[in-house]
Amino acid sequence: MIAAGELQCAYFDAWRCRSCTLLETPYARQLAEQQSRIEALLPAMPWDAPHASAVGGFRNKAKMAVAGSLAEPTIGILAIDGTGIDLQACPLHEQPIVDAMPVLEQLIRDARITPYDVPGRRGELKHLILTSSPDGELALRIVLRSSEALPRIRKHLPLLDGLPLASVSANLQPEHKAVLEGDEEVLLAGAGVLVMRINGIGLRLRPRSFFQTNTAVASALYRQATEWIDEADPASMLDLYCGVGGFALHAARAGRSVAGVEVTTEAIDAARETAADMGADASFTVGDALQVGAHGVDLEGARAPELVVVNPPRRGIGPLASRLDASAVSRVVYSSCNPVSLARDLAAMPGFEPVRGRVFDMFPHTEHAEVLVELQRR
Known part of the structure; x- marks a missing residue:
C-alpha cells in the first residue's frame, strides 16, 4: 500500500525483509542524499535534477x-x-x-x-x-x-x-x-519473447536478456540519452554493451547509422529483429565490448564512430576507458549503475570533459542509482 507519497511495507515493519535499507527515510531526502553522494564521487559538471521513481509498484x-x-x-x-x-x-x-x-x-x-x-x-x-x-x-x-x-x-x-x-x-x-x-x-x-514497449519501440526480451528493472525510469533514461545524442547529431554511433539495443534503436529513429556490440547472442538476435521492424540503419554484432576492435569496429581510424554509448555491468568499462581516451571518438554517453566504477573510468579518460550528468533513481529505498553522463573531447 502506498500512502502520502511513501511506501508502507508490512514485511519491512515485521523485520521479515530489510532489503529496502532506506525505506524509513522520506523519499525526497533519499533523492537529495543520493545526488550529493554521486556528485561527491564524480568530477565537477552541471547536473540536471534527478529523475524520481514511483515509490512502489515499479519493479518489472x-x-x-x-x-x-x-x-x-x-x-x-x-x-x-x-x-x-x-x-x-x-x-x-x-x-x-x-x-x-x-x-x-x-x-x-x-x-x-x-x-x-x-x-x-x-x-x-x-x-x-x-x-x-x-x-x-x-x-x-x-x-x-x-x-x-x-x-x-x-x-x-x-x-x-x-x-x-x-x-x-x-x-x-x-x-x-x-x-x-x-x-x-x-x-x-x-x-x-516478451515485448517491452518503451517510448514506442518494441524491444524484445528473450529469457536470458537483460533489461532495466524499473520500466518507467528506464524509459526516461532512454529519452534523456536520445535527447543528448540528437543535440550532438553524430553521423554514426556505436552502442557498447548494447543488450537488446535500447540506446542504439532510440538513436536510430533520427535516421542516423548505429551499431551495437553485446556478448549475449539472444540479445543481439532480438536487437536485429526490432531494427528490422523499424527499418532502422542498424547493425548488431555478438562480441565482448572490451575486444571491440576485433568485431570490425575501428575506434582509432577515420571510420571511428563520432559518438559511443557505453552501458556496462557494475564493474565498469575497465581497459576500454583508456582505449576510448586514445580513440578518434569525439563524444561518449556513459550510463552507469555503479558511481564508484564510473568515477574510476572517468579518471582513466582525461582526454574527455564531462558536459553534464543526471541521476535516475532506478532502485528507490536503496543507495543504488543509475547515472547518465555526457563526455566530449577536450
Missing part, C-alpha cells in the same frame, strides 16, 4: 527464491540459514507480478515441484523469475535443479491459463552454488 522483474515444502512453499528470499521467507505481496513489484504469485504457488503444489532445500542440498525448484511488460504481459522462468519435474509442469500448465503469459520456460541449474541460472533453457509455452 521478480527473482523469487523458492523454499519450504510442497505443503507450504515460500516464494521470496532466503534467510541466512537458507530457510525461506515468503514475500509474494512485495509492494515493489508491478501489480501483474503480485497477482500471479498465488497461481504460481498452486502450480508448485499441483505439479509437485519440490522446493530446493539449500542446507540439505535436495529438492528441485530453486527460483521463479517473472517479468512484466508495459502491455501487461508476463514472462515466466522456472529455475530447476534437473529436468525431473518437467513432465509434471507441462501437464499442469493449464493452471496458468488465466495469467497473461507471453512465455514460459524452464532453466536447468544443477549446481549447488549462488548462481541464479544454468546454461540450458527449455521453452514450455509461448514464443519465448
